[in-house]
Amino acid sequence: MNRTAFTVSALAVAVLLSFGLHEALQVAPTEATMGNVQRIFYYHVPSYAAAFTFFFVNLLASVTYLVKRNTPAARPADAVAVSAAELGVIFCSVGLMTGMLWAKPVWGIWWTWDARLTSTFVLWLIYVSYLMLRRLSAGDQAPTLAAALAIFGFVDVPIVYMSIRWWRTQHPQPVIFGEQGSGLDPSMVPALLINIVAFLCYGAIVFWIRYKLERARQELHEAQALHSLELARSEAR
């Protein structure tokens, strides 16, 4: 793709992210009970927004791959699937880690096996196993196997969520769980929305690079396969 378009969009994303940082750190008011610690919220929620978006993109691309697996549209779909899964895992990790950083001063502990935390962690595990499968499966069947696993993973998400909610409602909550996001002050909304948009744009720009890289890798792989085929043919002659 053309370089100018990329440079312009990358600059725009940089500006958007800086503006989001400014909004989060200086414009948004300090939270009454938690103080400045609460400001990590403006990075925590946007990270998850990006993670869930990418997991959904991964599902769509995987289904597209399976439907069109014998057509030229299959390879781009696979490149989208792998790029989206990697970015989803990264953003989900950022979400989990910023959550822990927030939890330590506010709850007094890094982690609790609360319904929402556990479901997100299981979701993270499922997509890490997807990436492991991609890493360890060799050859041309890897995209098909990975696409099948992506469908399993996505089907599992609602079941995970329901089961863990039941599990946790059967037991008393282990710690005081501050209801985050249930009553967000209107003055905090702009900072949150700007950061969600900024993170999605940032994710999109990294996704763009990763997708181009994967397409280049696929083309190289095909060229190498063709080349060795030609070699074998000329030797046979």
Place this chain on the structure above:
Amino acid sequence: MSLARTLALHLRKDLRLEWRSKDAANSMLFFALLVVVIFSFAFDPLAEESRHIAGGIAWVAFLFATIVALNQSWARELRNQVLDALRIAPAPANALFLGKTIANFIFVGIVEALMTPVFVVFYNLRVVGSGWQLVLVAALGTWALVVNGTFFSALSLRTRNRELMLPLILFPISLPALLGMVLATTNILTGERSPADWIKLLSVYDVVFTTVCLLLFEIVLNAE
């Protein structure tokens, strides 16, 4: 040939192979026994609280034992290119999958039936809730493990380190089923709560994932 007849043929072949070699059953049994012994070092097995953890330990033992059996179930078909022949054969792929799944279900079920008395003896268990529900939970839970396990075992057949790959992809997807099995078993053993919700969850899990497996198996079998 119809689906049912092909399925029966595959099932008979798998059962006969296992009956003659007894590879899977022997290794599963010994493995599960070792897990029981190792866990008894970590927890006081005769304490009254052991009733609360016995369900978890039993399922962990069965889970690892299932992995042992599943890893062998498709590897058998690789020898002498049997799998390639099965792919070419004009028979429904799902008959092959279901035959294998039912065979694995029977193997794991037998191991569970043999190991349950060992658990009862070694952990001094006494069922407080209604015992017949344990059979239902075991059947639903085993099917949940085996149906996805057979699928993922076929899926990881052509990966590097395939024996390592299977648990890595099976465990995360099975977490809700494991949660259901462990909590249903604990609820029955302690008799403190009704296991009905968890039995429902396991049934839903079984139906959903059996459907997904049947829809995707042919694609995975023929992936090239």
